[in-house]
Amino acid sequence: MYTYEYPRPSVTVDIVVYGYDGGKQLKMLLIERGGEPFKGHWALPGGFVDLDEDLETAALRELEEETGVKDLFVEQLYTYGAVNRDPRGRVISVAYFSLVNLQDHPAVASSDATKAEWFPLNELPELAFDHSDIIKKANERLAAKVRYQPIGFELLPAEFTLGQLQQLYETVLNVESFNKRNFRTRILRTGILEEVGRQQNVAHRPAVLYKFNQETYKKLAEQRDGGVLRRALDFEI
Amino acid sequence: MYTYEYPRPSVTVDIVVYGYDGGKQLKMLLIERGGEPFKGHWALPGGFVDLDEDLETAALRELEEETGVKDLFVEQLYTYGAVNRDPRGRVISVAYFSLVNLQDHPAVASSDATKAEWFPLNELPELAFDHSDIIKKANERLAAKVRYQPIGFELLPAEFTLGQLQQLYETVLNVESFNKRNFRTRILRTGILEEVGRQQNVAHRPAVLYKFNQETYKKLAEQRDGGVLRRALDFEI
């Protein structure tokens, strides 16, 4: 038992993991809760933070314990602390956000306690706690992020075609289709893609395979953060 | 005394408040700590979250208690939870972010316990805890925010000239000077400014005074969030 002079909340982490398999839908990793509250409901992976581990460490640990998915980059999303968000008492949850490609992280371990599953984004079940709020915010973050960062780093396999990249963007931004010509021009102009070969055995003209050049990307990102603004003001209003 | 089956961290809030007075420097609101740890050091306003109040409520309450500043909009910034960030034990802090104009919030109450003061951003003292990390992140957020949101809503008095608005942007983005012509064109094109009069008694051609039109801004923001993208992809890299 642990005793304190003032009352303290519990602190948890929840992780929103998006997966992409090349199709027209992103997927999200959910678990079925094995215990109360919300037993039997689907929820985001997550759990209580140990006192001797950082928040991000806790997120990765819980994710692996509950779903078997590991070795991914997470980014903090938002912290949820409404007084009554958890029937067990005051629970403050730090939400994390991650992108993975399903080729690298297909295995979803079903431990004895929990069942884990990838759901298409437009077919999510009803969720426990305020997890649908968290997902809503994560969706907004993703849509914003895709505008200024090459999310393909994480969502696509190491080598991919421009067609796959375009399909991914159309999926994430939920648009019919970009103009192929313009998409290619813009992406290639950035210089963050590097040719690595050609497709084999496809029933059409084989596409050039590309990989992301992390170094070039970092240089460009530094320039941006260093104040070399392409436009003085954007007012993307 | 409060007893729990598992150990729990303490949870605090910290608030980064930027103030603007029309000059070439933004200011930040800091308090001098009256107790240990870091007694006598400067720090962000903040404190422990009560179990029956939301996080944002706690942030506003602590801010008013410590500095007398109230009635402002805050936005969540980031949550800091490194294991050893506080010598008192495991303390997780949810940081908030706010913009105010110093005309409306000049009074900085010095309660018996704490001293509060506005510091120019480039003359900040050494800070307690990991508060300089928090401020660094807040600065990044501010620089990003200014690109896509009219921060003048909060930082300027109700009526202002385009010259003042431009001075603000130059201050926040830390650039020498924008081209006046282009700045005016871009801002006015958005339609979020509304003429409300003219300057009086100035030793030069009196400028038109503007105010922000919140309604027009909301409409535009909804359009943007609703998917009407001005450009398909930005890659502001």
Add this chain to the structure above:
DNA sequence: TCAAAAGTGTTCAAGCTACACCCATGG
């Protein structure tokens, strides 16, 4: 030889940048 997807050339309009210039006021 056909279907399918990759990949290119080019036009037109919109937007950004830069520079030069005029305007109104108080001292």
Add this chain to the structure above:
DNA sequence: CCATGGGTGTAGCTTGAACACTTTTGA
């Protein structure tokens, strides 16, 4: 009448959007 900051016209270039077209492969 001048210093000061407000305010405007416009040329030249860059970028974005759109469309039509050619290329390469396996079946």
